[in-house]
Amino acid sequence: MNTDDLFWINETAEKRLKFLADASQVLSSSLDHETTLSNVAQLSVPICADWCAIDIFQADGTIRRLAVVHADRKKTALAFELFEKYPPQPSDNHGLVLVMKTGAPQFYPEIPDDLLVATANDKEHLAILQSLGMKSAIIMPMKVNGKILGAITFVMAESTRHYQSKDLDFVFDLASRAALAIENSRLFTEANDANVSEKHAAAVLNTLLMSAPVAFAFLDRNLYYVRVNAAFEKMTGKSQKQFLGTRFGEHFAKELSRFGIRIDDVIEKRKPLLNIPVHGASPANPHDIRHSLASYYPVFSENEVIGVGILIYDITEQKQLEQKIREQAHINEKLHEVGTVLTGELNLDKIVQTVTDVATELSGAQFGAFFYNVLREDGEAYTLYCISGVPREKFSNFPMPRSTNIFAPTFKGEGIVRLADVTQDPRFGKNVPYRGMPVGHLPVRSYLAVPVISRTGEVLGGLFFGHEKAGVFTETAEYLVAGLAPQAAVAIDNARLFDAANISRTRLQSQLNFTDALTNSLGEGICAFDRSGKVIFVNPAATRLMGWEHEEFIGKELADVFNTGAGHDPSPEVWNAILNEERTVEGENIFIRKDGSSFPVSYVAAPFIEKNVVQGVVVTLRDITETRRIQDELRRSREELERRVVERTVNLTAANQELEAFSYSVSHDLRSPLRSIDGFSQALLEDYMDILDTEGQDNLHRIRSASQKMGRIIDDLLNLSKLTRTQMRRERVPLSEMVHKIVEEFKSTDKDRHVTMTVQDNLYVVGDTSLIRIAIENLLSNAWKFTSKKAVGQIDFGAESLDGETVFYIKDNGAGFNMEYGSKLFGAFQRLHQAHEFSGTGIGLATVRRIIHRHGGRIWAESQVDQGAKFLFTLPDFKQEKETKW
Numbered sequence: 001m002n003t004d005d006l007f008w009i010n011e012t013a014e015k016r017l018k019f020l021a022d023a024s025q026v027l028s029s030s031l032d033h034e035t036t037l038s039n040v041a042q043l044s045v046p047i048c049a050d051w052c053a054i055d056i057f058q059a060d061g062t063i064r065r066l067a068v069v070h071a072d073r074k075k076t077a078l079a080f081e082l083f084e085k086y087p088p089q090p091s092d093n094h095g096l097v098l099v100m101k102t103g104a105p106q107f108y109p110e111i112p113d114d115l116l117v118a119t120a121n122d123k124e125h126l127a128i129l130q131s132l133g134m135k136s137a138i139i140m141p142m143k144v145n146g147k148i149l150g151a152i153t154f155v156m157a158e159s160t161r162h163y164q165s166k167d168l169d170f171v172f173d174l175a176s177r178a179a180l181a182i183e184n185s186r187l188f189t190e191a192n193d194a195n196v197s198e199k200h201a202a203a204v205l206n207t208l209l210m211s212a213p214v215a216f217a218f219l220d221r222n223l224y225y226v227r228v229n230a231a232f233e234k235m236t237g238k239s240q241k242q243f244l245g246t247r248f249g250e251h252f253a254k255e256l257s258r259f260g261i262r263i264d265d266v267i268e269k270r271k272p273l274l275n276i277p278v279h280g281a282s283p284a285n286p287h288d289i290r291h292s293l294a295s296y297y298p299v300f301s302e303n304e305v306i307g308v309g310i311l312i313y314d315i316t317e318q319k320q321l322e323q324k325i326r327e328q329a330h331i332n333e334k335l336h337e338v339g340t341v342l343t344g345e346l347n348l349d350k351i352v353q354t355v356t357d358v359a360t361e362l363s364g365a366q367f368g369a370f371f372y373n374v375l376r377e378d379g380e381a382y383t384l385y386c387i388s389g390v391p392r393e394k395f396s397n398f399p400m401p402r403s404t405n406i407f408a409p410t411f412k413g414e415g416i417v418r419l420a421d422v423t424q425d426p427r428f429g430k431n432v433p434y435r436g437m438p439v440g441h442l443p444v445r446s447y448l449a450v451p452v453i454s455r456t457g458e459v460l461g462g463l464f465f466g467h468e469k470a471g472v473f474t475e476t477a478e479y480l481v482a483g484l485a486p487q488a489a490v491a492i493d494n495a496r497l498f499d500a501a502n503i504s505r506t507r508l509q510s511q512l513n514f515t516d517a518l519t520n521s522l523g524e525g526i527c528a529f530d531r532s533g534k535v536i537f538v539n540p541a542a543t544r545l546m547g548w549e550h551e552e553f554i555g556k557e558l559a560d561v562f563n564t565g566a567g568h569d570p571s572p573e574v575w576n577a578i579l580n581e582e583r584t585v586e587g588e589n590i591f592i593r594k595d596g597s598s599f600p601v602s603y604v605a606a607p608f609i610e611k612n613v614v615q616g617v618v619v620t621l622r623d624i625t626e627t628r629r630i631q632d633e634l635r636r637s638r639e640e641l642e643r644r645v646v647e648r649t650v651n652l653t654a655a656n657q658e659l660e661a662f663s664y665s666v667s668h669d670l671r672s673p674l675r676s677i678d679g680f681s682q683a684l685l686e687d688y689m690d691i692l693d694t695e696g697q698d699n700l701h702r703i704r705s706a707s708q709k710m711g712r713i714i715d716d717l718l719n720l721s722k723l724t725r726t727q728m729r730r731e732r733v734p735l736s737e738m739v740h741k742i743v744e745e746f747k748s749t750d751k752d753r754h755v756t757m758t759v760q761d762n763l764y765v766v767g768d769t770s771l772i773r774i775a776i777e778n779l780l781s782n783a784w785k786f787t788s789k790k791a792v793g794q795i796d797f798g799a800e801s802l803d804g805e806t807v808f809y810i811k812d813n814g815a816g817f818n819m820e821y822g823s824k825l826f827g828a829f830q831r832l833h834q835a836h837e838f839s840g841t842g843i844g845l846a847t848v849r850r851i852i853h854r855h856g857g858r859i860w861a862e863s864q865v866d867q868g869a870k871f872l873f874t875l876p877d878f879k880q881e882k883e884t885k886w
Contacts, residue, residue: 016170017476019047021483023174027181028455028486031188034066036181040174041067044154048170051134051155053079054178057100057148063088066150075132082128086121094119099139099151105172106139109162136162140171142179149182151175177487184490187497214524215312221267221305223248235290235314237282248308263296267305272297278312279319291319318627346498353386355488356463360388362484363448363477365465372452372461372492390442405430410449413459418478421470422447446472450485452492460492525621528608531579533558536616545601545621547594562619563592574605579614582607588624600624677703728768728854735763735776735808739797742777746784755787760798763808765875767855772875775851778844779810779871786814786869794868805874813868825861848873 026039041052054067068079088097099106108115111134120126136156142149152175156162215232219225225243233239236251243251248263266273273296282288297309352370360368367389405427409417419425422444444466452460463481465473525542527535538553546553546561553561558575577583584606592598602622607614681704685697692700739759747753765772780795787793794813799806817825826849852859852873863869 014476015047017479017483019043020170020173020177021479024177024483024486027177028490030455031185033182033185037178038067040178041069044174045069045071046159048174049154050157050159051079051132051153053153053155054150055096055153056150061090063096063100063150078128079132082125086125096139096151096153099141100148103141103143103146103148105141105168106137107163107165107168108137109164111135111137133157135160138163138167138171140168140175142175142182144176144179144183149179152178180487180490180494184494184497187494190497215314217243217310218299219248219263219308219310221307223263223308226307231314232310232312235282235292235312237285248310261294261296263308266296266298266308270298270305289316290314291316318630346495348492348495349386351491351495352461352488353388355484355491356386356388359463359481359484360465362480363465364467364472364474365389365446365448366467367442368463368465370452370461370463370488406447407449407462410451410462410464411459413451413453413457415451416478416482417447417449418473418475419447420473421445442466443468445470448473448478448481450478450481452485452488454489454493460489463488527553527561527619527621528616529558529619530616531614533575535561542621545593545599545623546591547597552594562589575617578605578607578617582609582614591621600628728771730766731769733765733767733769733772735765735772736761736797738773738776739780742773742780743795746780750784753784753788753793754791755784755793755795758796758798763799765808767875771851771854775848775873776810778848782844782871783810783812783814783869786816787812788814790814807872807874809870809872811868811870816863816865816867816869818865819863826859 044052052069065083070076116129215235217228275293279291282290293313295311298305299307356370371385446467448465450463525545526539528537605619608616783795796811857874859873
């Protein structure tokens with residue numbers, strides 16, 4: 001070994017480690033292995049060689065030169081020219097061909113002239129080889145799992161350096177990494193091809209699922225939900241995400257027991273359960289009673305039951321129509337009586353354990369760990385870890401690492417973290433609850449963490465290493481682990497791609513089986529047309545509806561299948577809207593069967609989209625003969641009901657007129673005797689005061705008080721009856737201003753009272769100003785009256801938002817009342833206090849309630865005895881009024 005060789009070895013040892021790390025990063029950066037290998041060849045000159053060539057072994061046995069790199073571009077062009085003019089021959093038994101045949105490297109410490117003579121094809125070839133000045137060379141095969149994928153050639157020339165036998169390990173390491181990158185690219189291509197087929201089938205299935213008017217779900221053999229459609233989500237009020245991974249019985253246990261559904265029999269007996277009537281409150285809306293026919297079908301794959309398909313026909317509309325007919329008949333009957341009318345290594349565990357063991361050893365760590373994310377078949381991620389250097393039990397009692405200040409850069413893929421003493425780092429000990437290492441944790445001073453990042457940029461996990469001594473991890477250790485991390489990423493990607501390809505195939509077959517079972521079992525007809533309008537798919541229900549055999553259906557034109565008897569094709573505008581605008585079209589029509597008979601049908605036509613291109617149209621059909629019959633019956637019942645409503649309206653109008661006449665009679669005929677009683681009582685008091693004793697005078701005062709109270713009651717009753725007949729004039733009412741005016745009137749007539757009043761400004765409603773003033777005046781009068789025994793009364797008026805609705809309130813600190821008797825509060829003549837405590841007729845709150853109800857509002861109260869009362873009511877505010885356009 002000459003002095004140049006010794007100097008080169010010592011000078012480049014560190015550079016080679018850095019080169020391997022950089023080469024690994026390049027190889028893992030893309031699935032385009034040709035580009036990444038070319039970049040590695042560029043990277044190797046002049047660090048590893050004066051010449052670098054990369055050749056690929058083709059499937060047909062030929063050798064293709066992928067890259068040649070030399071510092072002089074003219075020599076690079078010459079090397080390509082030489083390869084084209086003198087390509088390797090299968091009969092050659094030396095050099096590149098020999099490496100490809102045997103899989104063993106060829107090492108040339110020295111390249112003597114006689115070796116060039118033996119290799120050259122002719123004198124011109126020999127002269128060119130000699131002019132290149134090659135001194136030493138290594139040809140290393142790129143192999144994976146025993147398969148030869150190509151070779152890397154390193155040549156020393158101008159630099160006068162020579163390769164040594166220990167250089168073989170370095171070149172072998174590089175060639176292995178390159179081979180792994182080529183294999184990763186091949187696996188990705190296979191997985192992508194399988195994924196394309198899966199997406200094609202999934203597009204057809206999704207179109208059928210989304211456009212089907214019936215709800216369905218698919219359970220696996222263990223009765224776990226695998227798939228539900230939009231109609232199933234709407235019917236149950238739950239999303240697909242809430243169903244996936246749960247068992248059937250978790251959601252419908254009560255229904256299974258109530259209706260005696262034994263879904264296990266579908267799998268065990270391999271027979272369907274058909275048209276089971278189910279009814280009850282909808283999970284989406286407990287007040288909505290739904291009626292359905294549920295069918296449970298075994299789904300077969302190669303004569304094995306792989307799951308259960310659930311089809312639920314919502315017959316609520318039909319039931320509701322039938323119920324409405326019954327209700328209408330009942331109403332018609334009741335109208336006569338009462339007169340009322342009324343919703344490589346493809347085992348992931350082995351891959352990560354191997355990487356962790358090697359990285360722990362090379363980095364000089366006492367222990368290492370690889371925390372990595374794993375995806376289940378349902379797409380959910382969870383974290384696993386492997387340990388090296390210490391028993392797994394040393395970590396098993398501690399929680400998974402969190403994204404603390406120390407760990408975050410690794411888990412987020414922000415870069416490598418290497419600390420000589422982690423306990424001295426300013427980020428250490430800043431996170432609760434441990435504020436450092438948990439009690440019992442292995443002691444860590446030296447710390448090294450490297451993120452493992454996929455080519456897509458996804459952080460797959462992190463390699464973590466520790467040592468109880470400070471300053472253990474060097475820059476070389478960082479380079480080594482940094483070089484392993486991309487390899488781990490490539491291997492994990494390979495395993496994921498392999499698993500994904502297998503899962504895709506399984507899912508594809510399952511979807512195909514389910515699609516076949518689904519379309520064959522649906523009661524609605526399904527037809528699929530290509531863009532030209534020819535039938536490419538039809539299910540049994542469609543053949544039954546239209547009267548055609550399956551063989552007759554396939555290939556037929558749209559107009560021949562959906563014959564409406566109008567003598568022309570279905571509207572081309574509708575067809576173009578589906579194909580070109582991707583619209584879903586719904587409607588009803590009369591179709592003619594093969595035998596010439598006609599029937600009414602409802603249909604939904606939706607575009608079938610694959611790879612963002614509309615490939616055709618899927619049409620679902622439903623015979624609505626029975627629905628039409630029920631609708632006709634309902635229409636006839638409604639007409640009869642309307643006739644009777646008119647008849648009853650006439651009677652009610654006459655009754656109201658009689659009521660008005662009665663009210664007039666009451667207001668005149670009853671007042672006259674009361675005035676006489678009051679007047680004569682007063683005359684007796686004035687004329688016979690000296691004769692009457694104290695008891696007699698008191699009795700006359702009581703007679704006068706009772707007659708006056710009776711007069712007020714009659715007035716209140718008449719006013720209450722007028723409220724329901726008065727024509728309302730709706731306008732914008734300044735409620736806050738109205739309250740201010742009423743309170744001022746109270747204060748002017750009762751100047752001795754001390755009452756504090758707060759009024760929220762700028763409150764407006766829409767309604768009849770006169771009626772609203774009567775209601776507000778009654779409520780404020782009650783607040784004024786019931787705070788009269790307080791030294792300082794407090795009355796508040798304002799508004800608040802309750803469940804998105806504006807609620808007005810009048811609140812006081814008066815006598816209050818017992819909420820146990822609150823149900824009587826708004827009834828006529830209902831009083832919760834004795835007359836000697838607080839005066840009144842018991843009509844005021846009944847009047848308020850009637851006014852609020854006439855405006856479409858609500859009123860209620862909250863109170864405690866001696867704690868005051870709060871009356872709350874709703875009225876259309878100005879904003880709501882503008883939206884509803886009174």
